[in-house]
Amino acid sequence: MTQTPATPLPPPKERRRLREAGSLTQAQIATEVGVSRETVRSWESGRTTPRGRKREAYAKLLTSLSEDTPTEEQLPAEEAVEETAEIAGLAATVTEPQPTPPPPAPLTPAQAFDALYAFCAPALVRQAYLLTGRRELARESVERAFQVAWQRWPEVAVDRDPAGWVRSVAYEYALSPWHRFRPRYRHPEPPPPAPADRALLTALLKLPPSYRRTLLLYDGVGLGLAETAAETEASTPAAANRLLHAREALAAQLPELSEPTELQRRMTELASTGRLHAAKPPVVRFVGERRTVFWTRAAIAFTVAIIGATTLTVRTAPTHYEPPVPLGQRVEGVPARVVQGALSAAEVELRDRLRTGMTSGPERLAPLSR
Structure with a gap:
């Protein structure tokens, strides 16, 4: 699995300094790169790092700003101090020595998980909705993915891309073919009210799941082709063919979406139409822990x-060999049973005398002991 080298970026503080030196707002940067204002804010704070085509566009924009703006080393000492003070909001106290802030306390596993969930869950629910066309299944897929992530948090916490790890699990669960056999998902959900959104969702759901996933990762999330191929477990040429066929199929049904930028905008609008909300992080952690306890107890009971x-x-098995009982065999030459006929008059009279005589006989003599 090969990946293209990432475009170098300046540190988060330098990104913010370049933007403010160029008299640009976070909304303007977001419009130039094609992301939301919250994404630019997270890039400047260092919480997340851009990837794929978004990273290249962001790096190109920062490079152009750095060429037009002198660095802190090129400014006079007093101007650099004043600029740093204005950025930090401490111009009034720039001459006073500032105490060194204490290092932040490390996050606990629960706090780190809650931060990852709060940052990724809303966007993942909207992406899962584009994959499945079902709001309930989209929420369930994201919650199940984060429950698995909490169960395997030591592995997820050290992963180089925890958001990508959770996204991959959520996509796999959302596209599972077994959902069609569940009673709650046998009937389709009500489509979007707008005809344009309804046509786009119908066209997306007609694509094969692998094509739909590749299109969403490349044109929706903004991953590069190599990263898309790695996440979909396909080669780069195969991912490129899936992407081209998916675009051609959409353009055949909706010619106005032949441009990738227009397709990305329409998919973003479609994902934002419904009320897609995920559960709170403590609830997801509690359900994941309870499911882990349940399956652990079930495994113990089964064992x-x-x-x-x-x-x-x-204990009940025989300790020695017992031959089976042979089947019965027919024996030849046995004389037939003679049936007693009717009694004569003399025989009947003799039988009656014997029966009456036995009841009035002499008493039984008992021997005496000496």
Whole structure:
């Protein structure tokens, strides 16, 4: 799996300084790069780092700003101090020595998880909605992905791209073919009210799942072609072919979406039409922990049942060989049974005398002991 080298970027503080030196707002930077204002804010604070084509566009814009703006080393000492003070909002106290702030306390695993969830969950729900066309399934996919991430948090916390890790799990769950057998997902949800949004969602859902996922990652999320291929577990030529075929299929049904920028704008508007909200981070962590406890107990119970069945089989099994009972065989030459006929008059009289005589006989003599 090969990836293109990332375009170098200046530190977060330098990004903000270049923007303010160029008299640009975060909204203007967001419009130039093609992202939201909140994304630019997170880039300047260092919480996230741009990737793919967005990174290249952002780096190009910062390079142009740096060429037009002198650096702090090129400014006189007093001007550099005044500019730094204005950026920090401390112009009145620039001459006074400032105490060194204490280092921030490290985040606990729960706090780090909540921060990742708060930053990624809203966007992932909207992306999952574009993949499935179902609001409930989109929320369920994102919550299940973060529950898996909380169960495997030691692995996710050290991953180079935790957001990509969770996004991959959410996409896999959302595109699972087994959802069609669930009763709650047998019938389609109400389509968007706007005819344009309804036509776009219908066209997206007609694409194969792999094409739909590749199109969303490249034109919707803004990943590069190599990163899209790696996340979809495909080669770069295969990802490129999927992307081209998906664009051609959409352009055949909606000719106004032949331009990638217009397609990205329309997908963003479609994902923002519905009320797509995810659960709170503590709820997701609690449900994930409860599911882990349930499956752990189920595994223990299943293991105990297997051990009990094995023990019962060993105790009740025969200790030696018992030959089976042979089947019955027919014996030839046995004389037939003679049936007694009717009694004569003399025999009947003799039988009656014997029966009456036995009841009035002499008493039984008992021997005496000496």
